[in-house]
Amino acid sequence: MAFFEQDIHDAPSTFLSKYVFSFDHKVIAKQFLWYGIAFLGIGGMMALMIRWTLAFPGEPFPIIGDILFPNSGGIVPPDTYAMLFTLHGTIMIFFAITPILIGAFGNFCIPLMIGARDMVFPTLNMLSFWLAVLSAVLLLASLFTPLGGAAGGWTSYPTLSTLIGSAGVGQTLWCLSLFVLGVSSTMGAVNYIATIITLRAPGMGYFDMPLTVWGLWLTAVLNAIFLPVLGAGLLLLTFDRVFGTTFFLAGAAATSGSGDPVLFQHVFWIFGHPEVYILILPAWGIVSDLLSFFSRKPAFGAKATALAMTSITILSTVVYGHHMYSTQMSPLLTQSFMMLTMVISIPSAVFFANWLGTLWKGSIRFQTPMLFSLGVVFVFGLGGLTGLYLATVSTDLYLHDTYFVVGHFHYTMAASVLLGGFAGTYFWFPKMYGRMMNERLGKIHFWISMVGLNGIFMGMMIIGHAGMHRRIYNPFVYEFLQNLIPLNRFITYSALVMGAGQLFFVWNFIYSMYKGPIATQNPWEVGTLDWTIPSPAPHYNFKEIPVVRCGPHELGNPNLVGKDFQYQTEELVKA
Amino acid sequence: MNLLLNFFMKFFVPSANAAEHVGFFEAIKPPIDISTNGHLIDSLFQLTTNLILFFFFFVCLGIFGFSYLYSKKRHPKPLYNHGTSRKQLALVAGIGALVFIMVDMQITTISNHDFINHFLNYPKEENEKVLRVEVLAQQWAWNFRYPGKDGIFNTEDDVVTLNDLRVPVNTKVIFQVSSKDVIHALYFPNARIKVDAMPGRISRLWYELTKTGLYDIACAEMCGTFHYRMQAKLTVYPQDEFETWQKEMQERATHVTEQDKPDLFWGWQWESTSTLSKN
Numbered sequence: 016m017a018f019f020e021q022d023i024h025d026a027p028s029t030f031l032s033k034y035v036f037s038f039d040h041k042v043i044a045k046q047f048l049w050y051g052i053a054f055l056g057i058g059g060m061m062a063l064m065i066r067w068t069l070a071f072p073g074e075p076f077p078i079i080g081d082i083l084f085p086n087s088g089g090i091v092p093p094d095t096y097a098m099l100f101t102l103h104g105t106i107m108i109f110f111a112i113t114p115i116l117i118g119a120f121g122n123f124c125i126p127l128m129i130g131a132r133d134m135v136f137p138t139l140n141m142l143s144f145w146l147a148v149l150s151a152v153l154l155l156a157s158l159f160t161p162l163g164g165a166a167g168g169w170t171s172y173p174t175l176s177t178l179i180g181s182a183g184v185g186q187t188l189w190c191l192s193l194f195v196l197g198v199s200s201t202m203g204a205v206n207y208i209a210t211i212i213t214l215r216a217p218g219m220g221y222f223d224m225p226l227t228v229w230g231l232w233l234t235a236v237l238n239a240i241f242l243p244v245l246g247a248g249l250l251l252l253t254f255d256r257v258f259g260t261t262f263f264l265a266g267a268a269a270t271s272g273s274g275d276p277v278l279f280q281h282v283f284w285i286f287g288h289p290e291v292y293i294l295i296l297p298a299w300g301i302v303s304d305l306l307s308f309f310s311r312k313p314a315f316g317a318k319a320t321a322l323a324m325t326s327i328t329i330l331s332t333v334v335y336g337h338h339m340y341s342t343q344m345s346p347l348l349t350q351s352f353m354m355l356t357m358v359i360s361i362p363s364a365v366f367f368a369n370w371l372g373t374l375w376k377g378s379i380r381f382q383t384p385m386l387f388s389l390g391v392v393f394v395f396g397l398g399g400l401t402g403l404y405l406a407t408v409s410t411d412l413y414l415h416d417t418y419f420v421v422g423h424f425h426y427t428m429a430a431s432v433l434l435g436g437f438a439g440t441y442f443w444f445p446k447m448y449g450r451m452m453n454e455r456l457g458k459i460h461f462w463i464s465m466v467g468l469n470g471i472f473m474g475m476m477i478i479g480h481a482g483m484h485r486r487i488y489n490p491f492v493y494e495f496l497q498n499l500i501p502l503n504r505f506i507t508y509s510a511l512v513m514g515a516g517q518l519f520f521v522w523n524f525i526y527s528m529y530k531g532p533i534a535t536q537n538p539w540e541v542g543t544l545d546w547t548i549p550s551p552a553p554h555y556n557f558k559e560i561p562v563v564r565c566g567p568h569e570l571g572n573p574n575l576v577g578k579d580f581q582y583q584t585e586e587l588v589k590a
Numbered sequence: 591m592n593l594l595l596n597f598f599m600k601f602f603v604p605s606a607n608a609a610e611h612v613g614f615f616e617a618i619k620p621p622i623d624i625s626t627n628g629h630l631i632d633s634l635f636q637l638t639t640n641l642i643l644f645f646f647f648f649v650c651l652g653i654f655g656f657s658y659l660y661s662k663k664r665h666p667k668p669l670y671n672h673g674t675s676r677k678q679l680a681l682v683a684g685i686g687a688l689v690f691i692m693v694d695m696q697i698t699t700i701s702n703h704d705f706i707n708h709f710l711n712y713p714k715e716e717n718e719k720v721l722r723v724e725v726l727a728q729q730w731a732w733n734f735r736y737p738g739k740d741g742i743f744n745t746e747d748d749v750v751t752l753n754d755l756r757v758p759v760n761t762k763v764i765f766q767v768s769s770k771d772v773i774h775a776l777y778f779p780n781a782r783i784k785v786d787a788m789p790g791r792i793s794r795l796w797y798e799l800t801k802t803g804l805y806d807i808a809c810a811e812m813c814g815t816f817h818y819r820m821q822a823k824l825t826v827y828p829q830d831e832f833e834t835w836q837k838e839m840q841e842r843a844t845h846v847t848e849q850d851k852p853d854l855f856w857g858w859q860w861e862s863t864s865t866l867s868k869n
Contacts, residue, residue: 097815175772180772180813266771312670314672316673360693368685379656393649397646409704412784477618484809486817487817495806499617502614
């Protein structure tokens, strides 16, 4: 089915061409992985500072507080606090999760799983990474401008994000940084879409692709369509800040003409709602595959799962208004968005049923990737269901902009995506580095993370329901929040525990890269194309382009002899 | 070393100012409901919780039950099944339909009904006795404006207060909310309601309070460094006390308040809700 010959060029020999400016999708994937993990650490530290401030207002941040905030004696000052939560959101979404889930797994898995030698546009792929680096430089540079980095929240609503609310050049750099990142992600997305369409191995129909590839593909489609929308909004915002236009200025602030700050919210959420699915779809795909691989039986209703993910992708584009109920849109719009949002629960219920159906009568091996996948099913169940409160307009009138929202979207975007990402990392690590990660450390990492994040995010939903609103430096200036001090401390302790638990992962990752046991070609005993080649994956992956003869989840067939799975290159054995 | 010590002190020494006498379940209750419509939100929240727990119970049953029953040790031979038989597809579709009918349809209908018949059902100013208040948000304070004796906004006898909203109990209050600079959100935790205050727009909100007392008003939308300090107080008076206060304030507005204080000149003409409810 490949549309053209995939030539094999000589392997790059210099350090620069091999590890830095590499065209090889596997190297770019690892670059994205390191980039993402580094930012995950930075964003996580920011989260800990935020949590510390909320639990112990007015007390110096331990150990590194004195170095970071010398002017206030180690206490996080209120303006820095605003900067911290703005950059925590921005970094986690655009610089940690996007590179890991989409940049790393997208680049690594797509060619390997569809039997291609590389991406269809290797140069574009390389540019995509280096633009992401440029964007990170811009973002970090904004921290060193006179008035500091952006502090208007990751949503950066005007007019707070215009010169009226943020005078510093940091906010402008933030806009430019995300604009550049948008270009980078769009390049990646175009590449993924084209690669999946043109370079599938001969014999591989769309429903013969592993669900991981389905998830990444749908993500790429959303990315390609909606990141330009964000880019447009940010460009207009930059014009407002730099050239004195008034797209988003209104009221007393607009000296000439008049725009509308709510217009930005529309533009932002047209992008912003698909964005949450951009982040979660790869995780869904990975989990759907891993559940089947480690249950040793075919994915239950794989086609239905793929179609459910597709319909969610489509629905995700028409529900964005539920982020804006409190701006008082026309009631007709409010009702429509409420109804459309609710419809999403049908496909969600379908793939949840399929996930559980996959476990049903399997022979489950509880290795680390499986534990993380089961974790995703649990936390996404919670995260998805709690969305219902926020989709219904009357409860949203109360819960909008409270910690309930924060807890909900962290369950879906942080907990599920992070666990999905870890599942993928533990699973593909042997193919990336040719060594296995340590199971025991992986399991410790899983249980600490699971306990920690449920403590954090369940706690957040509880304090949100108790009325605590978002983005406040010191909640306890309010009388009605006085009772929440102990619970806020509990959340902070959970966050510290979870943060400490990640050290097990970092240690495991670095140690296993050099000292882990050598991985066999197919340590997990699964049949997708990435496991038909040696570990680590060789230069240009496949010497011969494989021919696909069966689906990706042929496990547990009783008529197989000697093994319980089939490679996709083998003729399907009749059951 | 000192720093390290401080750090561990935080963990193990309970703080004195934490409200220790309040039990966990008492502490996590939402603030006391003082409005006529707040119970609609609370009951819908409760209903949604029950429905969610019902479905999440089955998810957990699947995860933990299947993990127990079908572990490699207990169930070495997996079932070779693709989940594509007509029966299985019907089951999955049935689950989807069940969620939609049992949860979505139900809570959407209730929420929609409450939204249209209560939260959007602004009191008719001509027929009912209502209090009208204009609210102007700014970084980082709330300005409230009551009409003076003439009942017309934006005239010299208006009563203007800062971070101090006083309303009578058992009376419908309509707010028209706008902002001077950035987007804020007028948040009444005790009335379970909030609305954005946006520059260049007027948004609306109404409620009727049922309990007298002193309550918090907060800003719910991020509005800058001192967002957390954008706090106002809500005083709910008995009818007669409110009238006394109002009379006194109106006197002061015409006689005491400086006429050339520019802070006080921010009002707008009241937009009648009867014309608004049509569009």
